Amino acid sequence: MEMDGRSSSVRAGIETDSVPLRQGRSKIIYQFTQQNLPACKPVLSPPWVISTFFVVGVIFFPIGLLSLHASQNVVEIVYRYDVECVPVLYRSNKLAYIKNNLIPKNCSKSLKIPKHMKAPIYIYYQLDNYYQNHRRYVKSRSDQQLLHGLKHHDISSCAPEDFKHGLPVVPCGLIAWSLFNDTYSFFRGIDEVKVNRKNIAWKSDRDHKFGKQVYPFNFQNGTLSGGAHLDPNIPLSDQEDLIVWMRTSALPTFRKLYGRIEEDLDADDIITVKLLNNYNTYSFSGSKKLVLSTSSWLGGHNNFLGMAYISIGASFIFVAFVFMLIHVKNPRPNGDTTNLSCNWKPMSG
Template sequence: MEMDGRSSSSAVIEADSVSLQQSRRSKFIHQFTQQSLPACKPVLSPPFVISVFFVVGLIFIPIGIVALHASRSVVEIVYRYDGECVPEPYRSNKLAYIKDDSISKNCSKSLKIPKHMKAPIYIYYQLDNYYQNHRRYVKSRNDKQLLHGLKYHDASSCHPEDANHGHPIVPCGLIAWSLFNDTYSFSRGVVDLKVNRKNIAWKSDREHKFGKQVYPVNFQNGTLIGGANLDPNIPLSDQEDLIVWMRTSALPTFRKLYGRIEEDLDADDVISVNLFNNYNTYSFSGSKKLVLSTSTWLGGHNDFLGIAYISIGTSLIFIAFVFLLLHVNNPRPYGDTSNLSWNWKPISS
């Protein structure tokens, strides 16, 4: 009997707790549907709004100045070489020059370092008027083939670079086929500057999007050669030029990382650049540039973020001043509701 009493009392307690939870839940649902839940309801008075605009503006402006200073401290050298590296007799017909394999594409240029450049110095190639976001171009690839190789047989999305004489192409598609193939080497005096070309691609791309056991097959063996060739003995996960190129750009002007110089360059140093002008941008009126750039904690040279913060902060302070003048000229005391439309008294007839 004692056990039965205990069990019945515990059952009553459990039933009471369940009913209590249900009542709380129903009360919460009722408050939610009736929009009567407790909430923060700030009073947006004119002084409060003006103060918020002032404070946010005063915060944004210093942030913009710091970001702009970081961007301006980047040392950048940009050299356009697609015109200068064409021999004089071919400058009126650059397309014939780039298509003629018998003409040397070697070109040398001396660049003067304007300021001290602290390592690492990033080497980019910049292409202008190159639409990597074209729908047919972007779709001409096969991500499963890049990861699994010939184990994945359906390469129809890579048309027209899906097969050559019935044999599959790895990597297939127009993006891989048009791989950038200009090369650069640098020297300071008689000493060559070593260019580190490792870890220029995203780690996630190297490890998860390009197969470690996938090797180039039948690549650039067709009648129409696109860009660079690939070493058939190196897996795609180690072909970082290809990985960088396959991450297509959304804009017609873009830069892609070529490598890094891992030693400082002093101001007024003169470095020699030996490049091979192989890539055809003349058929679509494009341009090619070589870019040497340092970096800061904010990245490379880009004034947009700093200018945006300064502009928004200045605008907020200006708006706060306008609101302040309006409030001083036409204040409304707290509790004064005589000017509200629903308190107006109708004019008696």
């Protein structure tokens, strides 16, 4: 009987405690719906608004100038070669040229260095009108197979490049099948300029997304070859061209890193580029460009960020001066005594 009395008293205590708790929650919800919760509401007086616009403009404008100066200091050479490297007889039918394996695809071009280019000089290939973000193209891959190889059997997502001659394809899918296969070599006079092809892919991709014991198998073994072949004796984690290519682009115009030149190029140097024009962009009216670029603390050549900062900073300063003139001509009649209004009301039970 004593235990029953104690338990009933405990239950009664819990119930009496829960009633104020429910009432407190209801009061908070009521205050929230009535927009009557404790809050600080700034009163935007003219001096406060003018000062804010002016300070933001003064901060943004020099940042924009620095960003634009860094972008302008980047030296960039862009050379489109997909038309010039087609023999004159095939200029009217480029598709027949690229599909004919009996026609040599060698091409040579001399580039003049406009300004001193400080190492490292990054080499990119740029493709235009190439939609790597197409839904079927993006889905045609198997991340588990790239990591585990033939141990992973479910490669249905890789169709139509999943099986050839009854055997699985490693790496499977349309993305790997269409691997870019143009090559470039550079010469200054008779001396070859060395190109470092290592560490062009993200380290996280090399270490965690491509298997160190996974080797190409049955790759490009169909009737139609899509792009580059892979060395079956090199694991996927070391096939950095493939790793770079497998990180698909979101836009139809994109650049991918090919390598780095780790020696300076002087102004007015003549660099001879010998390339193999293998990749078929003619079937979809695409274009191919070779890009040589230095870098700055902000990255490559991109004026947008600097122009955006300058535009916003100039706009804020202009608006601050307009507000100041309006305030001088028509001052606030009641003055500006309060900048912050706090409404901290103690909650009663």
